[in-house]
Structure formats: structure tokens, C-alpha cells
Amino acid sequence: MARTATHILSTPQERMVEAARQAALVVGASLFVALCARISIPLWFTPVPLTIQNFGVLLVGLLLGSRRGFAALILYLAEGAMGMPVFSVSSVGLMGVAQIFGPTGGYLLTYPFVAGLAGFIFERGTKSFARAAIAGLLAEIVLFAGGVTWLYVATHSLAKAAYWGLYWFVAAEVLKVMIAAAIATRWDRGSAIQQ
DSSP, rough: OOOOOTTOOOOOHHHHHHHHHHHHHHHHHHHHHHHHSEEOOTTTSSOEEEESSHHHHHHHHHHHHHHHHHHHHHHHHHHOOOHHOOOOOTTTOOOHHHTSSSTTTHHHHHHHHHHHHHHHHHTTSSOOOHHHHHHHHHHHHHHHHHHHHHHHHHHHHHHHHHHTTTTGHHHHHHHHHHHHHHHHHHHHHHHHHOO
């Protein structure tokens, strides 16, 4: 018989096992995003690389939900700030905290909010492909608003910021959203069947 959402963990051992499971999910999700960041194509005309990292952020948010997704991406940023090689390779040679405040910092700093928003929308209501895709698209708007705004502050030119951080990425991001939505929907259906 499946546990209901209101099931109360009665023993300290059950609570400890559940806390360890939740922590492992968050740590694993941060490492998954780090692996996705390794798949990166530098573009010679912009300091922003084409990367699978955003896909990882969306998928973490959709699969783990708003709170755990947000926590996983906060952990991811902390790992990067400590100098762990979790971010995609910087085109200008930055690492650690310097990379967070570099050209791609706006994207990095919005990652927890992107995962949180995608998870928040997807976990409410029917978990359909359409809901997952809408959640992903709205989260991507937050991502690019943060990234382009950061580039605008650095360049003092909206045209240059959009050129460097938006135009070249739209088609790839739509594809990432659709794939993440399909995986999240399929995963949720598979979980429901097993219960």
C-alpha cells in the first residue's frame, strides 16, 4: 500500500532515513546540473556558451518540486562559489565566485528561482505535458530576464545584452523545455504506476 502525503513518520529512525533521502536527492540534483554544465559549446561572438546546464536546472525543478529544486540549485551555487568545477567553462577564464559575478552571473544567480518556479507550477494540478511545458517556458523567461539584465548592467546596451545573451539561444531553449517537460511527465506517470 502506498504512503499518503499526510503519513507521519513515527519513529526517529524513519525521520532520519527520510531526511537522508531528501538530502541525497538535493545533492544528487546539484551534481546532475554540474554534469550538464560539462556539455558546453563556446560561441566566439558571445561570452555566454551554449550549454545543457539550463536543461538540468529545468529538469531538477520539474522532478524535485519547488523546495527541493530551489535547495539543489542553492547548493550548486555554493559548490561553484567554493571553487568546485561545477559551472560550464568560462570563456574569459573565470572560476568560483568570480564566475558568479562574471558575464554569465545573471543566469547562474537565477537558477534557484528557475528551478523553484518550474517545480511550483508543475507540482500544482494535473501533471501533464502542457503544464510541464508552460512551467518550463515561464521559468526560462525568468532565466533570460536575469541573464540579459545582468549583461545589460555590464554593457549598458540592451541591444548588445540581447545579442550576447538571448537571440542565439531561443531555439535551443525551446527544445530543452520540451525535452525536460516530456521527461518529467513520463517520470511522473512511471512513479504513479509503481505506487
